[in-house]
Amino acid sequence: MEYSTHAAILDFMEQAPSPASALLETLRLSRGLTQVELARATGIAQATLSKVESGVMDLDADRWEKIAAALRVPVRAFTEASITVHPERIFHRKRRTTPKSEIRRIGADLALTRQRIARLIGAPATTLQRHDLEDGFVTPQEIAQAVRSDLGAGTEPITDLTGLLENAGVTVLCWALDSLQVDAIAAWPEDAAPLILLREDASAERQRFTMAHELGHAVLHDGEATEQQEREADAFGAEFLLPAARLRREWPTPPHLEDLLPLKRRWGVSLSALIRRAHDCDLLDESAYRHWNIVLSTSGMHRREPDPLPPERPRLVTDNIHAELAKGATLEKLAERTHMSTDEFSSIFLEKSA
Ligand SMILES: [Zn+2]
Structure with a gap:
């Protein structure tokens, strides 16, 4: 229908x-x-x-x-x-293979989840501001710097991105998103706080980039994601995770792998993303960039992240539930409050984010 x-x-x-x-x-x-x-x-x-x-x-x-x-x-x-x-409208780059019914299904999931969380712990209020590229900001990078500053991150490495977003009133939940072939879905309706569903089985580096990218959509855009908006969200995400000014200051010359690993770890980005970012910031010329990509492919580091970060886990909802359980509430009671079966309640709010 x-x-x-x-x-x-x-x-x-x-x-x-x-x-x-x-x-x-x-x-x-x-x-x-x-x-x-x-x-x-x-x-x-x-x-x-x-x-x-x-x-x-x-x-x-x-x-x-x-x-x-x-x-x-x-x-x-x-x-x-x-x-x-x-059902909520979602920011999503439509793929030709993604059935419309799947997009509607996730939109419905988002709306239900938002309502269930409101029943469970109250509707979150967000401190995040929307920004408009035509609002005096010239680039997504500048908006990324403004949002960093809004969130109190300055220009320092963000070690716990999930926690930073949760503190700003953004709800993050791990979710099965295979059917959409996406790493995350974000929604931010006018009258509510942003909600991000994050694919549960991605690497920490990838999850972090995805969250920063979705944050970009949330603050910058309000409709179906076009190719142009995808590039803007990528530019936002890259600058949000690792400000160009800091990269320029910390980039080792010449770049050796043993110096790049601590750098990528401190800023919580993948090695490939770091190399790409260095190229975008003119720290690696075309031939050096090609060389690094060959090194990453032949060593398998493109596929398997060297020196990987521990996965980020959303905690806000889970911590609230555990606090209630500690005070004597039962799972059955909490599930009842959210109008869910106990099984589904546990699987959505406890197991996936545990
Ligand atoms: Zn996107």
Whole structure:
């Protein structure tokens, strides 16, 4: 079902969906189900489901039970739904191979996760500012410097990027993102704080670059990522992780591997990214850059990061949960509060980020 059709039905009926009907659509999308598939799973007619999602019909308790069971949530998710939750728009470079339904599914996941976290620990407020490239800033690099300064990082190495973002009110969670073939997804709606879903199995260096890149999208952009915006987010991310001014000051001449390893480790970037950055900053000319790339490929260091960093792990949500458990709360109670099954609650908020 396409959104355009749906919107037409809503306009015609002049009916706003209730929190329960909006939740039905969002949960269904997050489970990757069509209305027809949900109809088959519940024995409720697709036409009925469509009317419920559009807000023109309500269901009896018995049928809400069936729907809740099929969508693997407690029925109270529907009976006590109080906030209208719609799938979120996401910053994502569309690949031709990525099905639209997958993008919608993750958008629904984002919205549900945001609501669940709000139920669990309250909605975070962010200290992060949006910036506009036409707002007196000439380059993404300058905005990266401004954001560093906003976040109190100055020009120093950021050893714990996840912690820095979490302190600024950005929620970071590890997530299975294989179906989108992306390393991360970020969303920052007008009325909420940014949320970043991070692929769980990437190297720390890659995760850090991805987070810095997504942060760039979050502060710079507000729509589908174009090629130009991808370049801007990359430029932002590179400068955010390692300011050019610092690289120029610390770059060893001539560059030997034993001097580059501590440098890449201190700044938390991959060796390939460091080499690339040195080239972009005119510290390595074309032939030296080519030479280094051959060294990295033939030694296997392109694929396997030398002297790797320990993985970064989001902690904010997990720490809050552990604090509540320590005070005597049970997993069941916390899952109940978030309107989730205990299994799903543990798997999303505890196991992935442990
Ligand atoms: Zn991007």
